[in-house]
Amino acid sequence: MPVAWPSRANPRLLVELQYLLHRHIISSVIPAALLALLVVWTLDDASNPWPLRLWGVAVIASKLFSAWVGRQQLRRGVPLEDARRNVLWLIVLNAIDGAVWGGLAWVTLGSSTLTGSILVVSVIGGIAGSSMSSLSPVFPAFVAFLVCLLAALASKLWTLGDPAYDALGVAGVLYAASLLGQSRNSAEAARQAITLRFENVELIERLRQETTYAQAQRQAAEQANVAKSRFLAAASHDLRQPIHAQGLFLGVLGRSALSGPQAEALANARATWQASAEMLDTLLDFSRIEAGVVEPQRRAFALQPLLHKLELELAPQADAKGLVYRSIDTEAVVNSDPSLLELVLRNLVSNAIRYTEQGGVLVGCRRRTDHWLLEVWDTGVGIPASQHQAIFLEFHQLGNAERDRRKGLGLGLAIAQGLARALGHPLSLASRPGQGSVFRLTLPQASAALGMAAEDGWAALPEGEDFEVDTALNNVRVLVIDDDETVRAGMRQMLTGWACLCDTAESIEEALALARVRPPGLVISDYRLRGHRTGAEAIAALRAELGDTLPALLVTGDTDPARLREAHDSGVALLHKPVSPAQLHQRMQGVLRAAAQAATPPVT
Known part of the structure; x- marks a missing residue:
């Protein structure tokens, strides 16, 4: 791929190539100065020392000035709009530097010994080679340096009129052509390396942006999922309350004397209730899995x-x-x-x-x-x-x-x-x-x-509404705690129909006041109460008042995973709204039976 100088090159690329050239020049100042001093010391002619010494001063001054310019640009930076103009300045500076180094031929050749002439040609050739590696990042600057260096050398050799020097000039041209080819390849390699670095930086930046975007999207998705879960939990809870109460009232009606059309209407109402309850139970099953309970x-x-x-x-x-x-x-x-x-x-x-x-x-x-x-x-x-x-x-x-x-x-x-x-x-x-x-x-x-x-252990809770109410619950005083008045009314009618003695309360404080007057034999509490209180707290307070063996049931309409974990960790038997009368009846019997067995002293 050809090197585009300077009009078609990317300004960012030109700036980076200039920085690379300046670093090379700064690192070459001391070696170049020492070489110039060595040449002056070796070839100093007592009969006419000043031209050679002035040449040495010019070389050192040229290198120091180039290094100073480089340090300034590295420290301040090169504006993109100045990138191409700076290339022209580098061409001028290195053309002067090449002419100064080529001036060594005019100062020494023709007046020095054969050994001195060999040293001069070797120094000029070595400087041309070393400048190829240091100036190649900005290829036109090296071309300017090499052209001026060889022009000074060739013009001097031409004036000497010696065929041997003419052959040396031809060899110099061939050497220059080789250096130009190597410098072009080196410039292309530097350009590709910097371009690749740009691409990597851009890729890293794009990856960082995409990662940031992905993280933002993930956080948004997580927040949306949390909001969805909260919405579903709130909607499910609010739906479960009336459907739970509806099931209780349907259970009460089912135990009443009904005409044929009334019984048929009740059956249809029960079917509708059952369909709604099944949908809510599906949400509950999913929430239980999410909650890990x-x-x-x-x-x-x-x-x-x-x-x-x-x-x-x-x-x-x-x-x-x-x-x-x-x-x-x-x-x-x-x-x-x-x-x-x-x-x-x-x-x-x-x-x-x-x-x-x-x-x-x-x-x-x-x-x-x-x-x-x-x-x-x-x-x-x-x-x-x-x-x-x-x-x-x-x-x-x-x-x-x-x-x-x-x-x-x-x-x-x-x-x-x-x-x-x-x-x-x-x-x-x-x-x-x-x-x-x-x-x-x-x-x-x-x-x-x-x-x-x-x-033989295969069994399930009864799902139908028609079941026999035995005498196990007769005269059991049940304290119902629920902040929903409709649920409390439905529970009171249901439990009274089962021959229970029923008290209802809407808060922990009211429940404690009732329990002190009429101690309950069983507590049934909704999990979520007003004032961010819970049924688990209500049962704990009642057990602290009446004893740790007080039988209790928690009933919850929550499907929020955090609430489900809290209710599960309370250690109290748990039912999920909507609860069918059959399920409630069986669970009440189970809790009372377990409490009675725990209170019976072991036979010795």
């Missing part, structure tokens, strides 16, 4: 009862869409948390039914060497390979731009993956658009004996 309770159990249970519950949804739902019987015994595994499988099967329009859904289990593969097959729309990772993101749905609520919230697969990760069960996907999908869950194998021993 999911603690698997692994044990060995047979998988077939779970498959049978899900088929009974979900097959009607497939039938309603004209799909075939089938689960293959299996003898698999796995080591997992049955409740969490049920939730994972429920989300996978529900997702398969939701996105399959014809064909069917198949659930089966394959044995491998030391594990089982639980698979959910469907003949649905399929998932493009580019979306295999995205579909596990929260609120991400394919083919639901209109956000049809019948297709869910887009959290099912995110919950399934989060729970599978918490359980340590790898979840994978294989799919082809238009042909369907298969989700595979890897489950650790357990012995059949352990599975049979654990199978």
